[in-house]
Amino acid sequence: MQAEQIPPGGATRxxxxxxxxxxxxxxxxxxxxxxxxxxxATVFWGIAGMLVGLLAAIExxxxxxxxxxxxxxxxxxxxxxxxxxxFAFVGNGIFxxxxxxxxxxxxxxxxxxxxxxxHFWGWQTVIxxxxxxxxxxxTTSKEYAELEWPIDILITVIWVVxxxxxxxxxxxxxxxxxxxxxxxxIATLLTVAVLHLVNSAEVPVSWLKSYSxxxxxQDALVQWWYGHNAVxxxxxxxxxxxxxxxxxxxxxRPVYSYRLSIIHFWSLIFIYIWAGPHHLLYTALxxxxxxxxxxxxxxxxxxxxxxxxNGLLTLRGxxxxxxxxxxxxxxxxxxxxxxxxxxEGPMLSLKNVNAIAxxxxxxxxxxxxGALGWNGFLTFAMLYWLWPRLYRTELYSKKxxxxxxxxxxxxxxxxxxPLYWAGFTQGxxxxxxxxxxxxxxxNFLETVLQIVPMYYMRALGGALYLGGVFLMMYNLIKxxxxxxxxxxxxxxxxxxxxxxxxxxxxxxxxxxxxxRRPFQLAFWATVAIAIGGAVEMVxxxxxxSNVPTIASVxxxxxxxxxxxxxxxxxxxxxxxxxxxxxxxxxxERYGEYSKAGEFVYDRPFLWGSKRTGPDLxxxxxxxxxxxxxxxxxxxxxxxxGSIMPPYPWLFDSKLDNSTLSQKIAVLRKLGTPYPRGYEQxxxxxxxxQADGIVRDLQxxxxxxxxxxxxxxxxxxxxxxxxxxxxxPEQVAGxxx
Amino acid sequence: MEKNVLQSIAGIGIYxxxxxxxxxxxxxxxxxxxxxxxxxxxxxxxxxxxLADEDPQTQLTHNVLC
Numbered sequence: 001m002q003a004e005q006i007p008p009g010g011a012t013r014x015x016x017x018x019x020x021x022x023x024x025x026x027x028x029x030x031x032x033x034x035x036x037x038x039x040x041a042t043v044f045w046g047i048a049g050m051l052v053g054l055l056a057a058i059e060x061x062x063x064x065x066x067x068x069x070x071x072x073x074x075x076x077x078x079x080x081x082x083x084x085x086x087f088a089f090v091g092n093g094i095f096x097x098x099x100x101x102x103x104x105x106x107x108x109x110x111x112x113x114x115x116x117x118x119h120f121w122g123w124q125t126v127i128x129x130x131x132x133x134x135x136x137x138x139t140t141s142k143e144y145a146e147l148e149w150p151i152d153i154l155i156t157v158i159w160v161v162x163x164x165x166x167x168x169x170x171x172x173x174x175x176x177x178x179x180x181x182x183x184x185x186i187a188t189l190l191t192v193a194v195l196h197l198v199n200s201a202e203v204p205v206s207w208l209k210s211y212s213x214x215x216x217x218q219d220a221l222v223q224w225w226y227g228h229n230a231v232x233x234x235x236x237x238x239x240x241x242x243x244x245x246x247x248x249x250x251x252x253r254p255v256y257s258y259r260l261s262i263i264h265f266w267s268l269i270f271i272y273i274w275a276g277p278h279h280l281l282y283t284a285l286x287x288x289x290x291x292x293x294x295x296x297x298x299x300x301x302x303x304x305x306x307x308x309x310n311g312l313l314t315l316r317g318x319x320x321x322x323x324x325x326x327x328x329x330x331x332x333x334x335x336x337x338x339x340x341x342x343x344e345g346p347m348l349s350l351k352n353v354n355a356i357a358x359x360x361x362x363x364x365x366x367x368x369x370g371a372l373g374w375n376g377f378l379t380f381a382m383l384y385w386l387w388p389r390l391y392r393t394e395l396y397s398k399k400x401x402x403x404x405x406x407x408x409x410x411x412x413x414x415x416x417x418p419l420y421w422a423g424f425t426q427g428x429x430x431x432x433x434x435x436x437x438x439x440x441x442x443n444f445l446e447t448v449l450q451i452v453p454m455y456y457m458r459a460l461g462g463a464l465y466l467g468g469v470f471l472m473m474y475n476l477i478k479x480x481x482x483x484x485x486x487x488x489x490x491x492x493x494x495x496x497x498x499x500x501x502x503x504x505x506x507x508x509x510x511x512x513x514x515x516r517r518p519f520q521l522a523f524w525a526t527v528a529i530a531i532g533g534a535v536e537m538v539x540x541x542x543x544x545s546n547v548p549t550i551a552s553v554x555x556x557x558x559x560x561x562x563x564x565x566x567x568x569x570x571x572x573x574x575x576x577x578x579x580x581x582x583x584x585x586x587x588e589r590y591g592e593y594s595k596a597g598e599f600v601y602d603r604p605f606l607w608g609s610k611r612t613g614p615d616l617x618x619x620x621x622x623x624x625x626x627x628x629x630x631x632x633x634x635x636x637x638x639x640x641g642s643i644m645p646p647y648p649w650l651f652d653s654k655l656d657n658s659t660l661s662q663k664i665a666v667l668r669k670l671g672t673p674y675p676r677g678y679e680q681x682x683x684x685x686x687x688x689q690a691d692g693i694v695r696d697l698q699x700x701x702x703x704x705x706x707x708x709x710x711x712x713x714x715x716x717x718x719x720x721x722x723x724x725x726x727x728p729e730q731v732a733g734x735x736x
Numbered sequence: 737m738e739k740n741v742l743q744s745i746a747g748i749g750i751y752x753x754x755x756x757x758x759x760x761x762x763x764x765x766x767x768x769x770x771x772x773x774x775x776x777x778x779x780x781x782x783x784x785x786x787l788a789d790e791d792p793q794t795q796l797t798h799n800v801l802c
Binding site (some may be wrong): 101175177181193261267510515 | 766769771777779781782784785786
């Protein structure tokens, strides 16, 4: 005799009346539709993001490929590519895998279908906003956090929706212990929230323009604490959680060592958060913080390789399956790529290696081994595994999947190897001195032209990889057509007895206690990341009051400020750094090395992370205005063979001064010492400075109207790095 | 120059020292737990993803691995 009750979640419950202690058996339905929807979004945005990446890659070898529009020029589409592949492709891939595995590991449907849908459409709206705003030039310029403040707020809201749905599901679970994969999901959710909130602190000027709440060195530290941990907690921890679920499923055997997975989890989340400063070696960052970053980066090898070994050994005794099953092939290469990238990362953070590799294509190769190999291949494995199950049929073609596997693998090699070569070559050329003690290659362009063939090869590699993804799309569409989507999947599980009545819910050890309590686990995981975060951040926040103000460093004039915002809009920092490191090879090439005190008015900082073109920090005063004018109109006239695209629109567009006074007001609020009421005078000052530049250009037979954008940009470029060259008497005079 | 500035913050060295201590003790505890952990419990946990989560009524025979 059975009695029906309605437990939370709308499931049907059957209990045996005769047995008081026997657990009730619930019947409920997993939501497969949301998994399918996130899967479609993963493929769609993956192709879109990779196409943009391919275009960007071709532009590096063939600048004309930018279609001669501002919207498709490298500086604007590079952030579009990174945002699309990280947040759209991998992001949707995370949600696809989490929504599938979480329901099953918790033996309950998602907490709320409405929240699931809201999460899905909200996230697609964020992506669409990025797709529109980034090519239009609305950007904060902070890498992987380029989206402007209204989109940042939307991301926060949607992330809360995801978290609410996730914790709601966990709270209603029918499995007392949380599987290790779920711990990784929880750590991801919380850490990404913390990173996003701290790094996105900004003060709006208008609807699509804001200034960072941090300046200079402080901004750089916060940004790379974020940037590094975005890799850690968006591209790594969620995918490790997914690996711990989907690898055992696909291999048909449990993970090699659950012990190792526990250590993997805690050590990874604890150590990762400390390693951010390795992105700022040899910069104005304090030495001890750099050393701390290096030490923790080296320590990261242990948990990362622990995870990799755990993954690969899960396949022990199943290697025969790897030979015939594309899902497992993709997983093996993914885990291997994870191992390679996480070995290389610590190596790159050693200061002597970093001195050569940093700012070169070596770093681009490194991240793509992770992105194409680890994230890409694990996503493809999940899609190939999920699609037949969601559509209750078999995969349309294993042969096509195998072809995809080989195209992808060869694509990765063709992508990464030429860039390693290019990075190493260029890094060494920058540092090469001749017998007379002079730079062997004083013209930066020489070092660029040397590696252009490698740019063609990498574009070919990207095209091969993308070709594979198209094959996958076709394969998945055909699979879906052959089957029918099982939108609601029936499942049964015993209801969870109250802890007091459950003989298995022993008090046990403190860690087993934690494994049963998601909220406490979440709390302690947050503490683990907060310790590393705090140790880095506390000195960061002390920096501002401790960087000695260099007396000659003054705020930007209104016109320079406008020019700087154009520099940000055009994404110049994607190819040019503003950080001369204290090496003789750099001071010889660029001039005096960069000092922390020079950046105190830089909101945001524009140090950059890649030198496709030369460093610009000491550019001011190096060339006449006319050089910049001609160079921006057609770079090849000043630097024959240059791969920099022309910027003709700067010569046609009128400078938008409508928000200038608001910009001055916001910057003063943030601490820039513009005098009170200066916003009323700013426009006139900008005009005066523009007229001066126009007069100088006239002397060299160049006619330009003072209200064009190029004039503001020239003003900014001519100011770069010049403050410390101002003589003390001039400063004293100006102060009086 | 900059490094001297930060080195001058009073007691800055205590941050890494404290965090190292927390880190070290936590991992010591974790290692002890992991070594002493109940084998059956660990085995049961690692089986979680493999438990049949598909209802037989809706399940079709897969040629693909499961």
